[in-house]
Amino acid sequence: MKQPIWFSRQPTERPEAVIIVGAGLAGATTARALAERGIRVKVLERQNKPAQAGSGNPQGALYAKLSARPTAHSDFHLAGFQQVTRLLAPLMHTHPDMVSLCGVLQLALTDKEAKRQQELIELAHYSAELVQWVDQTTATAIAGSEVGAGGLFFPSAGWVSPPAFCHWLLEHPQIELITGCEVKRINRTQDGWMLDTANRTQYSASVVVVCGAAEAAAFEPLHHLPLKPIRGQTSYVEASPGLPHIKTVVCGDGYISPALHGRYCFGASFNLHNHDAKLTIQDQQENLEKLVAALPGFAALNTASIKEGRVGFRCTTPDYLPAVGPAPVFDSFIEHYGKLRDDANWRFSTPASFHDGLYINAGHGSKGLITCPISAELLAAQICDEPLPLENAMSDLVHPARFIIKKLIRNQL
CATH class of the missing domain: 3.50.50.60 (FAD/NAD(P)-binding domain)
Structure with missing residues (x-):
């Protein structure tokens, strides 16, 4: 054309x-x-x-959310994912505080998401090296803690510290x-x-x-x-002995990465109309609810125990x-x-x-x-x-x- x-x-x-x-x-x-x-x-x-x-969050999930049927959008994101993982893979051992390709679990926490993931696997447009479906038991073993559902596992994905x-x-x-x-x-x-x-x-x-x-x-x-700017708030909590030890990035409605420097980073909220850069208790609570839905082992946390976080503004287009x-x-x-x-x-x-x-x-x-x-x-x-x-x-x-x-x-x- x-x-x-x-x-x-x-x-x-x-x-x-x-x-x-x-x-x-x-x-x-x-x-x-x-x-x-x-x-x-x-x-x-x-x-x-x-x-x-x-770009200031201490950790970000590195993976591509794939469409069941590839589109121009998903092809672009997949090309970007493959290019950046090729760039970062040699740096995992020399810069462990910057990147870890420890894998990403994308959990199917709703019937709609489970149906989308099932269709993606059945249509088989993507290789098992890129993405594979795992049941809840296997996902729990990969994550290192009980998860709320099975889902898609991206073995070559992981997390990066953008700063x-x-x-x-x-x-x-x-x-x-x-x-x-x-x-x-x-x-x-x-x-x-x-x-x-x-x-x-x-x-x-x-x-x-x-x-x-x-x-x-x-x-x-x-x-x-x-x-246009879109407000996002992430939450931080110390990786204390009473909390799960996460071995891979886990995504549901939000995400959490393995602890970095003894601290978990999770979130993030999504608000198009709030332009306040201050932390809010409401967003801390929202982030916590998303986290517990994906990883019930974090249920011991409450908003009082989440004292830190960060507000950033993503820049996006229509x-x-x-x-x-x-x-x-x-x-x-x-x-x-x-x-x-x-x-x-x-x-x-x-x-x-x-x-x-x-x-x-x-x-x-x-x-x-x-x-x-x-x-x-x-x-x-x-x-x-x-x-x-x-x-x-x-x-x-x-x-x-x-x-x-x-x-x-x-x-x-």
Whole structure:
């Protein structure tokens, strides 16, 4: 199938240096992908260290939630999962505080989920090396504690510490990290892009990649991107002798990983309308209820014993896929492709217009551990004018211009 003209690639000149805004998972993986290609990278981070916003939870589950019948969405997530596990597998023994591919149990705690998992196994689109069904007894043995149901087991999956992963990614001689540097404006100049910061320092580059979560849409060239923050609260509890000793990641409605530094991390809540960064007892209770449903051995806990936690804001999009690629010129897209309002099959001949040297990598939601590394490779290939690591259908799926096209077709612009 021919690629739509609004997604077609345009020749680019390989840059010597790139500026990245944001040092979370999206920014750190993008910086590393470019640095590995010999490009000098300057990463501007508004916090005093990397991974302090949506990428700041001490542990995150690393696995792909598969569709019974593969879709473009699930193919993208699976490609990302396979790529990041290949990257992380050699680091398990050298960086045990950063990653453990100890497996992931995805429990079938509802009839709906049990039916979905049964269909997935029966259709057999995936190998047993990737995913297998286990009964409750086997799942209990794998987890190391009684579980609430059987489910799917992903033997090559596990957990990652996003902050530790970001630090590792940024430790490269071609990468310069500048913290406490909040970018306020990005302006086009004759030679490229000028970035104005809160402390009045200016930075310039011919190529800029914005990876600053939902705040990315605050920059004028990116106003049209439908990025939205979703509040998530995780809970922490000491791994005391009276609690189960978990050997693998267990997911139900929430997740819990094996203890790290003597502490369990579990959650997470999901709230689109609450923008308060303070911990709430309600979310601690919600996280606890999800945990006990999956692992009854944690029933001895109560909200009084959960004194710590963390609130972060995931950045997501209307279709829950990231926005990765060149930044479209909004007004030009409206002018050139406005006919889509009347005829979605109209054949266009005008090439798409993009801001020269401006790219976006944001909107990874709760799946950043599997989508950020593959997105970074895609973006680095686009910037360096290399063959893409994904088929056109997958790169189109996450293209930032898709939102404009969809709204034109729906007559919403």
